[in-house]
């Protein structure tokens with residue numbers, strides 16, 4: 001496992017949204033209501049970018065087909081077509097003045 005720094009803490013604020021790509025992994029770092037989240041950047045349904053998703057009351061809703069996922073654990077809450085797997089949610093790691101993620105690569 002290796003630490004991948006993503007952002008300096010000083011740059012974080014509510015409404016912060018930023019995409020990252022580490023090898024083939026798309027990640028989305030976002031802060032809402034003082035809480036920072038790191039999730040996969042593409043919807044598990046058909047891969048639509050999630051930076052256009054809405055996030056309300058702990059529920060993230062993809063802009064394309066409106067599938068809804070719990071942002072805390074990624075579970076699928078509502079599907080309008082076939083079901084799909086849950087959303088990958090990553091644990092944030094704080095090191096010094098940065099936040100990042102531990103990944104295999």
Ligand code: FES
Nearest residue numbers: 043045046062065
């Ligand atoms: S691609 Fe996100 S709901 Fe279909």
